Amino acid sequence: MTNNTAYAQLMAFQRQTEALGLVAERLGWDQETMMPRGAAEQRGEEMAAMEGVLHARRTDPRIEDWLEAADPVDAEARAQLRAIRRSFVRATKVPSDLAQEIARVTSTAQGIWAEARARERVDEFLPTLQEVVDLRRQEAACLAQGGDLYDALIDDYEPGATADSLGAMFGRMRPRLVALREAVLGAPVPKAVKGHFGEAAQLRLARDLASTFSYDWSRGRLDLAVHPFSSGSAYDSRITTRVVESEPFNCIYSTIHEVGHSSYELNVDADYKLTPIGRGVSMGVHESQSRIYENQIGRGRGFTGFLYSEMQQRFDDFGIGSAEEFYRAVNRVQPGFIRTEADEVHYNLHIMMRFDLERALVRGDLAVDDLEAAWNDRFLADFGVAVDRPAHGLLQDVHWSVGLFGYFPTYTLGNVYAGCLYQALTAAVPDLEDRLSRGDTTEAVEWLRENLQRHGGLRTPRETVAAACGFEPSEGPLLDYLERKFRGLYGL
Amino acid sequence: MTNNTAYAQLMAFQRQTEALGLVAERLGWDQETMMPRGAAEQRGEEMAAMEGVLHARRTDPRIEDWLEAADPVDAEARAQLRAIRRSFVRATKVPSDLAQEIARVTSTAQGIWAEARARERVDEFLPTLQEVVDLRRQEAACLAQGGDLYDALIDDYEPGATADSLGAMFGRMRPRLVALREAVLGAPVPKAVKGHFGEAAQLRLARDLASTFSYDWSRGRLDLAVHPFSSGSAYDSRITTRVVESEPFNCIYSTIHEVGHSSYELNVDADYKLTPIGRGVSMGVHESQSRIYENQIGRGRGFTGFLYSEMQQRFDDFGIGSAEEFYRAVNRVQPGFIRTEADEVHYNLHIMMRFDLERALVRGDLAVDDLEAAWNDRFLADFGVAVDRPAHGLLQDVHWSVGLFGYFPTYTLGNVYAGCLYQALTAAVPDLEDRLSRGDTTEAVEWLRENLQRHGGLRTPRETVAAACGFEPSEGPLLDYLERKFRGLYGL
Numbered sequence: 001m002t003n004n005t006a007y008a009q010l011m012a013f014q015r016q017t018e019a020l021g022l023v024a025e026r027l028g029w030d031q032e033t034m035m036p037r038g039a040a041e042q043r044g045e046e047m048a049a050m051e052g053v054l055h056a057r058r059t060d061p062r063i064e065d066w067l068e069a070a071d072p073v074d075a076e077a078r079a080q081l082r083a084i085r086r087s088f089v090r091a092t093k094v095p096s097d098l099a100q101e102i103a104r105v106t107s108t109a110q111g112i113w114a115e116a117r118a119r120e121r122v123d124e125f126l127p128t129l130q131e132v133v134d135l136r137r138q139e140a141a142c143l144a145q146g147g148d149l150y151d152a153l154i155d156d157y158e159p160g161a162t163a164d165s166l167g168a169m170f171g172r173m174r175p176r177l178v179a180l181r182e183a184v185l186g187a188p189v190p191k192a193v194k195g196h197f198g199e200a201a202q203l204r205l206a207r208d209l210a211s212t213f214s215y216d217w218s219r220g221r222l223d224l225a226v227h228p229f230s231s232g233s234a235y236d237s238r239i240t241t242r243v244v245e246s247e248p249f250n251c252i253y254s255t256i257h258e259v260g261h262s263s264y265e266l267n268v269d270a271d272y273k274l275t276p277i278g279r280g281v282s283m284g285v286h287e288s289q290s291r292i293y294e295n296q297i298g299r300g301r302g303f304t305g306f307l308y309s310e311m312q313q314r315f316d317d318f319g320i321g322s323a324e325e326f327y328r329a330v331n332r333v334q335p336g337f338i339r340t341e342a343d344e345v346h347y348n349l350h351i352m353m354r355f356d357l358e359r360a361l362v363r364g365d366l367a368v369d370d371l372e373a374a375w376n377d378r379f380l381a382d383f384g385v386a387v388d389r390p391a392h393g394l395l396q397d398v399h400w401s402v403g404l405f406g407y408f409p410t411y412t413l414g415n416v417y418a419g420c421l422y423q424a425l426t427a428a429v430p431d432l433e434d435r436l437s438r439g440d441t442t443e444a445v446e447w448l449r450e451n452l453q454r455h456g457g458l459r460t461p462r463e464t465v466a467a468a469c470g471f472e473p474s475e476g477p478l479l480d481y482l483e484r485k486f487r488g489l490y491g492l
Numbered sequence: 493m494t495n496n497t498a499y500a501q502l503m504a505f506q507r508q509t510e511a512l513g514l515v516a517e518r519l520g521w522d523q524e525t526m527m528p529r530g531a532a533e534q535r536g537e538e539m540a541a542m543e544g545v546l547h548a549r550r551t552d553p554r555i556e557d558w559l560e561a562a563d564p565v566d567a568e569a570r571a572q573l574r575a576i577r578r579s580f581v582r583a584t585k586v587p588s589d590l591a592q593e594i595a596r597v598t599s600t601a602q603g604i605w606a607e608a609r610a611r612e613r614v615d616e617f618l619p620t621l622q623e624v625v626d627l628r629r630q631e632a633a634c635l636a637q638g639g640d641l642y643d644a645l646i647d648d649y650e651p652g653a654t655a656d657s658l659g660a661m662f663g664r665m666r667p668r669l670v671a672l673r674e675a676v677l678g679a680p681v682p683k684a685v686k687g688h689f690g691e692a693a694q695l696r697l698a699r700d701l702a703s704t705f706s707y708d709w710s711r712g713r714l715d716l717a718v719h720p721f722s723s724g725s726a727y728d729s730r731i732t733t734r735v736v737e738s739e740p741f742n743c744i745y746s747t748i749h750e751v752g753h754s755s756y757e758l759n760v761d762a763d764y765k766l767t768p769i770g771r772g773v774s775m776g777v778h779e780s781q782s783r784i785y786e787n788q789i790g791r792g793r794g795f796t797g798f799l800y801s802e803m804q805q806r807f808d809d810f811g812i813g814s815a816e817e818f819y820r821a822v823n824r825v826q827p828g829f830i831r832t833e834a835d836e837v838h839y840n841l842h843i844m845m846r847f848d849l850e851r852a853l854v855r856g857d858l859a860v861d862d863l864e865a866a867w868n869d870r871f872l873a874d875f876g877v878a879v880d881r882p883a884h885g886l887l888q889d890v891h892w893s894v895g896l897f898g899y900f901p902t903y904t905l906g907n908v909y910a911g912c913l914y915q916a917l918t919a920a921v922p923d924l925e926d927r928l929s930r931g932d933t934t935e936a937v938e939w940l941r942e943n944l945q946r947h948g949g950l951r952t953p954r955e956t957v958a959a960a961c962g963f964e965p966s967e968g969p970l971l972d973y974l975e976r977k978f979r980g981l982y983g984l
Contacts, residue, residue: 026522045766
């Protein structure tokens with residue numbers, strides 16, 4: 001076996017693994033969009049069986065031989081081998097039975113969470129959550145090998161990040177965010193949009209906005225989901241949204257957000273597709289794409305001007321008299337209960353709270369039975385409002401039900417990266433706001449594709465952002481942007 | 493390892509294989525209903541990777557050991573072992589590379605067929621068809637081991653059937669069908685329905701009719717597809733239909749047909765679900781269920797009376813003045829081009845033609861390049877009309893593009909079985925027509941569930957039908973039924 005043969009064999013093997021991973025992901029999409037309710041348990045078995053297959057492939061002993069024999073000829077090959085080694089080392093630490101049990105339990109747990117949320121019954125969710133926490137802690141113990149359990153889980157979503165480094169960054173961000181929040185909440189509240197926005201018209205607008213952001217419909221589609229998400233990669237990456245007929249921004253910005261995620265997957269270079277570096281490099285970098293589409297671009301003065309005229313053409317009077325008033329309505333700052341509906345000033349405070357709570361859960365410092373009280377206490381302290389019902393509190397997010405501990409902090413990391421990328425983007429495209437005011441996102445989207453998205457997993461997450469920006473990422477640009485935007489908006 | 497341990501281990505292993513088989517089937521459903529067009533090639537790779545996984549499991553050498561050690565304690569266990577042995581013997585005859593190549597090629601071939609059909613270009617389809625024929629002939633050669641290639645393929649869909657036995661039965665049926673056809677075509681043509689039947693209203697009716705036939709929506713759903721099909725099993729079996737706004741019976745009877753298929757899968761006893769005998773026992777028996785729902789029940793005098801009043805309430809005047817006239821409109825006999833739109837008198841003639849053509853193709857007696865001419869000649873001879881365009885001829889069916897050679901004859905076998913079951917059903921439920929005229933299908937559906945559907949693969953296909961009927965199945969009851977019905981309808 002020559003070195004080249006080993007590399008070719010390894011890559012052929014990995015290609016099938018990637019394809020099977022996409023199959024499992026498609027099942028997840030189906031579960032949230034199409035699957036009949038009565039299929040939930042069966043789907044759990046199907047997901048567990050797929051996880052068994054994937055785990056067996058990821059731990060296939062031939063991988064070790066191939067890795068040893070392969071001699072990478074260029075940076076791409078080195079990146080492929082790095083990604084494969086990382087996956088192999090991780091997978092071999094977790095027993096197959098445990099991996100399958102996690103897949104089975106989290107698949108059905110999602111339905112139990114959704115039911116409990118609809119019924120506002122925390123007690124009906126906690127036994128399942130306990131099971132999920134126990135399983136993920138077991139998995140973390142396998143992965144950490146004596147190290148920190150929470151770090152081991154974070155590493156799944158953001159290679160290279162640790163609880164300490166994230167916690168330190170959050171600590172630096174917090175005072176400026178709290179100061180901004182207090183200043184803004186002292187000012188008069190802008191007008192909100194008010195009216196009825198029919199589902200069909202909202203979905204038409206959502207489709208048109210996805211097209212505005214160059215979403216490739218030949219490789220995607222849009223459906224409704226309780227909790228919007230994007231799913232898939234390469235030649236098939238689908239988005240979802242939700243519709244509230246009194247509140248159009250929910251659907252609009254969920255859609256733009258998911259278009260950011262999906263575009264990242266669809267825009268990876270063709271050569272990398274269905275290879276280990278063919279996906280978005282990390283959850284944090286992924287979130288930077290959804291966030292910059294949604295916030296820095298989508299909620300900016302330029303783009304909201306375009307959106308205002310679109311909405312005027314499509315909906316009856318919604319009580320807003322000018323583009324400037326609309327810009328303020330889109331960016332109203334209010335201490336709401338729901339993370340996914342939070343404004344840019346509050347959003348990261350929601351994350352910091354979840355970060356602290358889940359770190360304590362995973363480390364064993366907080367019991368599942370005490371979680372709701374801890375949530376409610378912390379929410380009151382941070383937001384000055386008492387949680388009024390479970391769907392506005394502990395039951396609002398799907399993440400913990402499906403075992404996503406260590407995932408929440410990547411949302412704020414994504415915001416931080418988006419802040420850096422936006423600084424670089426505005427330097428590269430000086431007439432950006434002008435273009436966006438005409439609904440022309442092509443330069444922005446193209447800059448992100450060329451400088452970041454197309455590279456997939458070629459570099460580490462941090463290097464990926466640094467290479468696109470031309471500087472080392474930090475929280476500074478995001479905080480500067482937020483203060484500039486919201487002090488301007490509120491005349492502070 | 494005790495005998496019981498071996499059996500338990502084998503069944504646990506098979507359960508995961510069944511779950512993975514359902515995953516592959518769900519991908520097929522997605523491809524036909526939801527998948528964006530640009531994902532076709534990727535889906536081919538995904539299907540091939542799944543086939544690789546399934547093939548490896550079906551040929552796992554442990555199965556042989558387990559089969560040897562297991563000592564079945566009852567009829568169910570014996571049936572399970574029989575099904576597993578059959579699958580193992582079949583799978584071990586076919587190399588994994590060939591199985592994967594067939595999965596990959598047929599997945600993409602389906603899109604090529606659909607495109608060629610839309611463009612009416614036989615020449616754009618033939619190279620792909622040639623590839624599919626070659627691959628399936630290679631597979632048949634592995635399976636037949638010196639025997640007849642076509643028999644080897646038939647056995648995939650209808651264990652126990654052979655080209656000779658089917659051909660002999662078709663030969664016995666043909667003279668009576670031709671005589672009936674000639675008699676009917678000599679009589680005045682009944683009125684057809686005429687009007688505009690909007691898509692949304694048709695789909696609402698389709699859903700209501702599915703409910704009328706007790707389709708379990710908690711374990712299924714209805715979507716649109718170019719070529720209606722049902723997909724899945726156990727706790728998730730979905731149906732599809734199509735809508736032509738000038739021709740409501742297309743949607744109505746496609747729906748009822750697929751409800752028959754899906755109900756069979758959903759009604760298998762809970763203990764058998766996700767086991768090797770947890771599915772419909774063969775394609776012929778499957779088709780007997782879809783046909784008896786669609787034809788003997790759905791197109792009968794009783795049920796069409798109910799349907800007539802439903803349609804009167806839902807659609808503008810469609811030119812039919814009485815239930816009797818409606819019954820005749822539903823059952824109009826005409827020599828059309830399209831198999832799936834054929835009346836009960838012509839339907840089996842469409843099948844006999846395909847049976848002869850595909851048998852010749854598989855045996856190497858007919859070249860792919862000569863297939864269109866052979867089709868057109870035969871159609872003219874059998875139906876007295878010249879094919880006017882490829883979508884009305886060779887390009888009308890999806891089957892050959894996805895390699896389903898040996899599948900068509902099971903449609904007529906299904907009709908034959910449906911004839912037998914209907915004879916037994918009317919004996920068991922004397923007031924059947926009276927019930928159906930009120931839209932009450934419960935007794936019919938329950939009789940089929942109790943006597944046939946619930947048993948899954950417990951018995952061989954023929955035994956399954958014989959046990960339900962209380963007599964050995966033959967073509968007699970179907971021909972008697974057709975002659976009685978159509979001679980009555982046409983006053984002959």
